[in-house]
Amino acid sequence: MAKTCAVCGGKASIVTGRVEMQDGFVCRNCLEKSLWISDPNCRTSKDFHARFQYLEDSKKLFDTFNPTTNIPDFFQVDVNNRLFKIGKSSECFLFDELINYELIEDGESVVRGGLGRAVVGGLAFGGVGAIVGGVTGGKKSKSIITNMYIRGSLKNPWIKDFKINIIDTEIKKNGWIYKNLKEMTEKIISALEMIINQQEQPKPDNSQISITEEIRKFKQLLDEDIISKEDYETKKNQLLNL
Numbered sequence: 001m002a003k004t005c006a007v008c009g010g011k012a013s014i015v016t017g018r019v020e021m022q023d024g025f026v027c028r029n030c031l032e033k034s035l036w037i038s039d040p041n042c043r044t045s046k047d048f049h050a051r052f053q054y055l056e057d058s059k060k061l062f063d064t065f066n067p068t069t070n071i072p073d074f075f076q077v078d079v080n081n082r083l084f085k086i087g088k089s090s091e092c093f094l095f096d097e098l099i100n101y102e103l104i105e106d107g108e109s110v111v112r113g114g115l116g117r118a119v120v121g122g123l124a125f126g127g128v129g130a131i132v133g134g135v136t137g138g139k140k141s142k143s144i145i146t147n148m149y150i151r152g153s154l155k156n157p158w159i160k161d162f163k164i165n166i167i168d169t170e171i172k173k174n175g176w177i178y179k180n181l182k183e184m185t186e187k188i189i190s191a192l193e194m195i196i197n198q199q200e201q202p203k204p205d206n207s208q209i210s211i212t213e214e215i216r217k218f219k220q221l222l223d224e225d226i227i228s229k230e231d232y233e234t235k236k237n238q239l240l241n242l
């Protein structure tokens with residue numbers, strides 16, 4: 001017997017395909033519309049409704065997206081709408097959704113940014129390390145790279161992390177292909193860093209401190225005879241809300 005889809009109320013037929021959730025079935029049609037077949041966060045019909053809503057909002061964002069930084073197929077930024085797009089995805093993200101990013105070259109973290117960022121002095125774009133190696137005549141740096149990508153994490157209800165593949169095959173490090181890819185990677189990294197820098201900073205609650213500081217400033221003005229005792233008292237009472 002055909003079951004009912006807990007999302008749209010239509011038939012959730014075993015013939016056309018359905019998925020069982022905690023509170024019923026989802027039909028093939030809804031699964032396709034949600035672009036989401038098996039996600040651990042999507043277990044109830046309520047989750048599916050949230051997913052539909054998200055996709056709808058996402059589409060609106062996508063329609064307004066107009067890149068100001070454009071590295072086609074890799075990374076795009078729309079600084080006016082504060083949005084960015086990763087890879088060929090048809091989804092864009094808000095600036096405030098970027099938590100962090102990291103550039104990995106042959107398994108090694110080369111550049112990091114965002115929350116949980118480590119100090120990477122000198123490591124950025126292969127300066128210091130390479131020079132030191134040359135001077136001491138130590139381990140020769142590898143002349144071939146097989147793997148380079150940027151990964152990161154997002155504050156998004158459905159997409160928690162991302163990966164931008166740049167190199168996944170052997171490439172000579174002294175060739176023009178590597179040079180071009182490296183330049184492109186630098187552009188992506190600067191764009192990511194720009195996004196981090198433009199995020200809304202949560203304001204620390206230091207209102208108490210600033211009031212004390214304000215009063216201190218007026219006290220100093222009083223001490224230097226720039227304002228009168230009366231002015232000072234008025235200002236102080238105002239600031240303390242007396």
Ligand SMILES: [Zn+2]
Pocket residue numbers: 005006007008009010026027028029030031
């Ligand atoms: Zn349905």
